[in-house]
Amino acid sequence: MPFRIIVLAKQxxxxxxxxxxxxxxxxxxxxxxxxxxxxxxxxxxxxxxLRIKDQINDAEIVVVSMGPGRAAEIxxxxxxxxxxxxxxxxxxxxxxxxxxxxxxxxxxxxxxxxPFNVLIAGRQAIDGDTAQVGPxxxxxxxxxxxxxxxxxxxxxxxxxxxxxxLERGIEVVRSPLPVAITVHSSAPVCRPRNAxxxxxxxxxxxxxxxxxxTKDYTELRLYRPYLNIEEWSVEDIQAETEKLGLxxxxxxxxxxxxxxxxxxxxxAFTADDKDIDLLMQELMASHVIG
Amino acid sequence: MxxxxxxxxxxxxHLEHPLMEKIVRLKEQNYIDKEKYDYAPxxxxxxxxxxxxxxxxxxxxxxxxxxxxxxxxxxxGPKIVNNEVVYAPGTQxxxxxxxxxxxxxxxxxxxxxxxxxxxxxxxxxxxIVSRSDAGFANIWGLQDxxxxxxxxxxxxxxxxxxxxxxxxxxxxxxxxxxxxxxxLQAVQLKATWDEAAKVxxxxxxxxxxxxxxxxxxxxxxxxxxGTSDARGLSLFVYDRASQAMTVRRIENKLxxxxxxxxxxxxxxAPAHLIGDRKMGLIKYVMSLMNSARLGVGAQSVGIAxxxxxxxxxxxxxxxxxxxxxxxxxxxxxxLTLMKVRTDAIRSLLYETARFVDVYKAYxxxxxxxxxxxxxxxxxxxxxxxxDVFTPLLKLFSSEYCNQIAYDSLQIHGGTGFMKDFPIxxxxxxxxITTIYEGTSQLQVVAAIRGVTSGLLLKVLRDYAGRNxxxxxxPLRRVLISMTDRYEQAVSFIxxxxxxxxxxxxxxxxxxxxxxxxxxxxxxxxxxxDDSFERTANIFITKVNAENLQHxxxxxxxxxxxxxxxxxxxxx
Numbered sequence: 001m002p003f004r005i006i007v008l009a010k011q012x013x014x015x016x017x018x019x020x021x022x023x024x025x026x027x028x029x030x031x032x033x034x035x036x037x038x039x040x041x042x043x044x045x046x047x048x049x050l051r052i053k054d055q056i057n058d059a060e061i062v063v064v065s066m067g068p069g070r071a072a073e074i075x076x077x078x079x080x081x082x083x084x085x086x087x088x089x090x091x092x093x094x095x096x097x098x099x100x101x102x103x104x105x106x107x108x109x110x111x112x113x114x115p116f117n118v119l120i121a122g123r124q125a126i127d128g129d130t131a132q133v134g135p136x137x138x139x140x141x142x143x144x145x146x147x148x149x150x151x152x153x154x155x156x157x158x159x160x161x162x163x164x165x166l167e168r169g170i171e172v173v174r175s176p177l178p179v180a181i182t183v184h185s186s187a188p189v190c191r192p193r194n195a196x197x198x199x200x201x202x203x204x205x206x207x208x209x210x211x212x213x214t215k216d217y218t219e220l221r222l223y224r225p226y227l228n229i230e231e232w233s234v235e236d237i238q239a240e241t242e243k244l245g246l247x248x249x250x251x252x253x254x255x256x257x258x259x260x261x262x263x264x265x266x267x268a269f270t271a272d273d274k275d276i277d278l279l280m281q282e283l284m285a286s287h288v289i290g
Numbered sequence: 291m292x293x294x295x296x297x298x299x300x301x302x303x304h305l306e307h308p309l310m311e312k313i314v315r316l317k318e319q320n321y322i323d324k325e326k327y328d329y330a331p332x333x334x335x336x337x338x339x340x341x342x343x344x345x346x347x348x349x350x351x352x353x354x355x356x357x358x359x360x361x362x363x364x365x366x367g368p369k370i371v372n373n374e375v376v377y378a379p380g381t382q383x384x385x386x387x388x389x390x391x392x393x394x395x396x397x398x399x400x401x402x403x404x405x406x407x408x409x410x411x412x413x414x415x416x417x418i419v420s421r422s423d424a425g426f427a428n429i430w431g432l433q434d435x436x437x438x439x440x441x442x443x444x445x446x447x448x449x450x451x452x453x454x455x456x457x458x459x460x461x462x463x464x465x466x467x468x469x470x471x472x473x474l475q476a477v478q479l480k481a482t483w484d485e486a487a488k489v490x491x492x493x494x495x496x497x498x499x500x501x502x503x504x505x506x507x508x509x510x511x512x513x514x515x516g517t518s519d520a521r522g523l524s525l526f527v528y529d530r531a532s533q534a535m536t537v538r539r540i541e542n543k544l545x546x547x548x549x550x551x552x553x554x555x556x557x558x559a560p561a562h563l564i565g566d567r568k569m570g571l572i573k574y575v576m577s578l579m580n581s582a583r584l585g586v587g588a589q590s591v592g593i594a595x596x597x598x599x600x601x602x603x604x605x606x607x608x609x610x611x612x613x614x615x616x617x618x619x620x621x622x623x624x625l626t627l628m629k630v631r632t633d634a635i636r637s638l639l640y641e642t643a644r645f646v647d648v649y650k651a652y653x654x655x656x657x658x659x660x661x662x663x664x665x666x667x668x669x670x671x672x673x674x675x676x677d678v679f680t681p682l683l684k685l686f687s688s689e690y691c692n693q694i695a696y697d698s699l700q701i702h703g704g705t706g707f708m709k710d711f712p713i714x715x716x717x718x719x720x721x722i723t724t725i726y727e728g729t730s731q732l733q734v735v736a737a738i739r740g741v742t743s744g745l746l747l748k749v750l751r752d753y754a755g756r757n758x759x760x761x762x763x764p765l766r767r768v769l770i771s772m773t774d775r776y777e778q779a780v781s782f783i784x785x786x787x788x789x790x791x792x793x794x795x796x797x798x799x800x801x802x803x804x805x806x807x808x809x810x811x812x813x814x815x816x817x818x819d820d821s822f823e824r825t826a827n828i829f830i831t832k833v834n835a836e837n838l839q840h841x842x843x844x845x846x847x848x849x850x851x852x853x854x855x856x857x858x859x860x861x
Binding site for chain 2: 191192193194195196197198199200202215217220224
C-alpha cells in the first residue's frame with residue numbers, strides 16, 4: 001500500500017493582475033476576463049507534498065480539484081511538478097457551493113481515495129480568502145489538522161512534525177497520521193515544472209476534454225492509464241444533492257461593494273528644518289525609523 | 291511573472307522552420323524511443339510541442355529566477371573556499387531551479403537520461419538563458435562537454451559520466467594555458483601513463499578556465515613526450531571527485547562576473563583518455579570549439595535581445611525637451627538598427643544550428659547502420675555548411691551584440707553609465723563575446739576559407755534561387771548585385787597572389803559575404819512572416835551601403851602601402 005498524499009487544489013482567477021474589466025456591473029468577479037491560475041498557496045501545498053514524497057519510499061501524490069472542466073489544467077500543472085495522478089470533482093450541481101458545501105463534497109471525494117496518510121491544502125484561495133475549506137474538510141473526515149504550516153520538519157509512516165507560522169512567532173507540532181495540513185504562503189515556493197514530467201504528462205486529459213480534441217492519442221491511453229484524469233460527479237462521490245450548491249450553502253451574499261480606501265487623518269508638514277525635525281521625532285517615536 | 295520564451299514570438303518562428311521536419315525525423319529515427327520512454331515524442335507535431343513546452347519552462351525560469359538574480363550574482367561573484375569554488379548565492383539558486391526543471395543534458399540521448407533535443411531548441415534555450423544572465427549561461431552551457439564525451443569517448447566512459455550530466459553535474463573544458471591561448475598547439479600540461487594504477491596522470495597548470503572547478507572536466511594535455519605541436523596532444527576527462535586538482539585563483543573580470551574563471555593546478559590527477567591518442571586538438575577540441583562557438587552565438591543573440599529591450603524601455607520613459615527621446619531620429623535610428631541586427635544574427639544563429647543538426651543526426655545514425663551514398667553526401671555538405679557558417683555566426687553575433695550594448699548604453703545617457711540600470715552589466719558582459727572561444731580575428735581566419743574556396747559564393751547563388759514574393763523582388767535584386775560585387779572584390783584581391791595582402795583584407799571580404807548571407811536569411815524569413823519585410827528592407831539597405839564602403843576601400847587601396855601600416859607605429 002503506497003503512502004498516499006492528497007493535495008486539494010483550486011483553479012482561481014488571477015486577482016493579482018486585475019484589469020479594468022475584472023468586475024461585472026453587478027459587482028461579481030468577471031471570471032472570463034481574468035486568466036485562470038493555480039491558487040498560489042495550493043502550489044505551496046504541492047511543494048510540501050513533494051517534500052514528503054522525497055522522504056518516503058513508495059509515496060504517491062493525488063491532486064483533487066473541484067471546479068469546472070477547465071480546472072483539469074491545474075491537475076496537469078501539478079503533474080508537471082511531480083504529482084502522480086489527479087481527480088477532477090466536477091458537476092453542474094456543485095455550482096454556487098459555499099465553504100460548507102465545498103468541504104462536504106471534497107471530504108466525500110477524499111473518502112473515496114481512502115486510505116490516505118496526509119491531506120494537504122493551501123491555507124486559502126485568492127478569490128474567496130476564507131481559509132475555511134481545509135479545516136472544514138478535516139473536521140468532516142474526523143482527522144487532526146495542522147493549519148498555517150510553513151516547513152516540514154520530519155515525517156515517517158506513523159507521524160509528521162511541522163513548523164507552523166503564527167502571527168507572533170512559530171510553533172512546532174507533531175501529529176499522528178492521517179492528518180490534514182493547510183499551508184501558508186511563507187512556506188517554500190513550489191519547484192519548477194520538470195522537462196521530462198511535462199513531456200510525460202502533457203497528453204493527460206479528462207474524458208470531457210478528450211471529446212473536444214481532434215488528435216487524442218487514444219491508443220496511448222490504453223497502456224498509459226495515468227494520462228486519464230478521472231472526473232467524479234455527484235453520483236460518483238455519493239453526495240446528497242440538497243447538501244450541495246445553493247441549497248447546501250447557508251452563506252448568503254447580501255451585497256458586494258467596491259471599497260475605496262480613504263485617508264482618515266493626516267498631518268501636514270512644511271519643508272523647513274523645524275517641521276522636518278518634528279516629523280523625524282514622530283517617526284522615531286512610532287518606530288517607523290530609528 | 292516574466293517569460294523570456296513566450297514574450298518573444300521570433301523564437302517560436304524559428305522553431306517552426308520548414309527544415310525542422312527533416313531534423314526531427316533524423317533525430318528521432320522514426321520515433322522509435324516512444325516504445326521505451328514515456329516522455330519520448332510520438333510524431334513530428336508532438337516533438338515540436340515538447341520543444342515548445344520545455345522552452346516555456348526555460349523562459350519562465352530565466353524571467354522569474356535567473357534574470358532577477360543577475361544583479362546580485364554580478365555583485366557577489368564566486369569565491370574560493372579551501373581551494374574550491376563556491377558560487378554566488380544567486381548562482382546556486384539558479385542552478386537548483388535549472389537542475390530541478392531537468393534542463394541539464396538537454397541534447398543527450400534518452401538512454402543517458404537526456405531529453406534528446408535537437409540543436410535548434412537547445413541553442414534557443416541558451417539564447418533565452420543568456421538574455422537573463424550571460425555569465426550564468428556559461429555554467430549551464432558547458433553541458434556541451436557531455437556532447438563531446440558522447441561523440442568520441444568509449445562506451446565505458448560514456449556509461450560512467452553521461453548519466454551524471456542529466457542529474458546536474460557541471461562541466462568545464464580545460465584548454466588554455468598561460469602560454470597557449472589562441473595557439474593551442476603550444477599546450478604543455480603533461481599527461482603520463484601510470485602503468486601500476488592503469489590511469490593517465492595529469493600535471494601542470496591551466497588558466498582562464500570557465501567554471502574550472504566543475505564536476506567533470508575535459509582536459510587537453512601533452513601525452514606524447516618530446517613533441518611540441520598539435521600531434522602530441524590528447525583529450526582527457528577528469529573527475530572532481532578524485533580531488534587531485536586545486537583552484538589557485540579566480541580571475542577578477544570586467545564582465546560575466548558570476549561565471550568563475552579559474553587558474554588550475556593539476557597534481558598527479560588521474561584521468562581517462564577520450565577517443566584516440568594524438569587526436570585531442572586535431573579532432574575532438576575542434577569539434578568542441580565548434581559547439582562552443584555556436585554557444586557564444588546564442589549567448590550574443592541573448593545579450594543583444596536584452597540590451598535592445600532595455601533601450602526601448604528607457605527611450606519611451608525618458609523625456610527631454612518635452613517629449614520621450616524615442617521620438618528623435620538620432621535615437622530611433624539606433625533602436626531600429628539594434629532591432630534589425632538582432633533579428634539578423636538570430637536568423638544566422640538558427641540557420642547555423644540547423645546545419646549542425648542535420649549532420650550530427652546523420653553521425654548518430656551512422657553509429658547503428660551504414661549510411662547510403664545520398665545520406666553520406668548530404669551529411670557531408672551540411673557539415674561543410676556548418677563549418678563555414680559557425681565562424682561567420684561567431685564573428686557577426688558577437689560584434690553586433692557589442693555594438694547593440696554600446697548603443698543601448700548610449701541611449702541611457704549618463705544614467706546608463708551608473709550602476710542603477712541593468713545596461714551597464716549587459717555592456718560589460720557583452721565584451722567577452724568577441725574574444726573567447728576564438729577572437730573575431732580568428733573567426734576571420736576560419737571563415738576566409740569559405741571565401742577563397744568559393745563555397746560562400748555558391749551558398750549565396752543558391753540563396754538567390756529561392757522563391758520570394760513578387761513584392762520582395764527588388765530586395766533580391768539588391769542582394770544579387772551585392773553578390774556580383776563581392777565576387778569581383780574577391781577576384782580583385784586574389785589576382786595579387788599575396789598572402790599578407792589577402793590577410794589584410796580578409797575581414798572585409800568575410801564581412802561582405804556575411805552581410806549578404808544575413809540579407810538572404812531575412813528575405814527568407816519574409817516568406818513565412820510578413821512582419822520581417824520591414825526588417826529585411828532596412829537591413830539590406832544598410833549593409834549594401836556598408837559593403838559599398840568596403841569595396842571602395844579595397845579598390846582604392848594600394849598594396850604597396852601595406853608596409854606603411856607597420857611603419858606608423860614602429861617609427
